[in-house]
Amino acid sequence: MSHNTNEEYCNEKKFSEFFLDNSALLRNYMYYKCGNSELANDIVQDAFLKFWNNCKKVIPGKAKSFLFTIANNLFLNEYAKSKVALTFKSMPQKKYTHETPEFLLEEKEFGEKLQKALSNLTESQRTAFLMNRIDGKKYKEIAEILQISVKAVEKRIHNALLSLRKEIENI
């Protein structure tokens, strides 16, 4: 059985389209993984470059998951190995709101507890949960990108919610 590979992603225009469609999602995913936006940006750039250099290996319909696999490997091989302390710099920030000061203070405190609880989730729980909540990806989409089953996505999100509640209540 031969794969029906072609070289469509080698074409600069096609690659650029692919980049603009997927770079923000990949960048966010990496950011959820390591909590460092500079590092996330670097990995995204390297991953897309590597993707372009390996464009002939892309199987049509699997481009996105191929890209994510490259990015994950880069993350593991290069950045994890270099023993950079991946301290969680910050988590996604809250948008501006118009409530009263007292309410805002309470919200701020809750927000901080949430930040801490998010950083204490496992990497796989956190990435799945935030891809759903912030990037708006459905479970089926997350499953396809990360090459896992929908059930596995549900498990991560279920456990993420469970952990978040337990940790926030205990603080």
Add this chain to the structure above:
Amino acid sequence: MKKNYFLAKWLDGEITDETLKEHVSEEEIRAYKKIISATNQLEAPSYDAQETLEKIKKTHSKTAVKKLNYTNYFYRVAAVFAVLIASYYFISTKNTSYTTNLAEKITFELPDQSEVHLNADSKITFKAKNWENNRTLNLKGEAYFNVKKGAKFTVNSKLGSVQVLGTKFNVIERDQYFEVNCYEGLVSVTSKNETVKVPAGSSYKVLNDSSQFSNNTNETIPAWLQNSSSFKSMPYKYVLKELERQYNISIEYDVKYENNLFTGSFIHSDLELALQAISIPLNLKYEIISDKKVHLKLDEN
């Protein structure tokens, strides 16, 4: 027994609040709703996709072009072996010399058509007269040689000397660091009163008075000829010096890092990428002060 991830199903709208009450208390449901409401208001940091795309296009086209140009460079030379002891001496009359500045690389031919590629901040001096019978030159810095078959060929430098009879090799002489890499054939290296034969695929390195022989790699040419610099367990100060040389900048950093061993590489065509490559592994952060100056300091984040 099938596991039911009811929280995920509820979040997705697949089951209702009523159904959820069968699994958790009302108080817990309130807690989950609060978490979801707070999370819905979070945002990831902004991202400039267009800017990154431009960077990628630039790097990608450069790599493609370089690969093409490179094939024109080398022609094959038959390798012949030689053993010899050489001593350091200085050629004084009627010398021809080639010099490179910072951020400069050149290629030239010797009178017998042997090729020399000179890396940045380096100098080669030799006597052109009677070259065919006496092929001796003096090197300061780094050069890659592709030597034509002929009389014995000697490269002298302050830290050591290399002798061959027609082969491909790279010599580095910087400060207290001397390294010879052989890519084809066999070279004989003399340094600090010892003479070592270095066959193709191996290298001989002297760092601060201790020498090391290793069987290298699958490399067929040095990285710098393809516009990147590659290091294996190299004291950080040498890595930074090479980056300074390639980009003609000066880097300020805490001297306590100077002997940290660095393994990795950086490209010669993008300063920011190069700085990232050498700073991230040591948990340092770079700051470009002007187009000639960079500061490296500990990344406190």
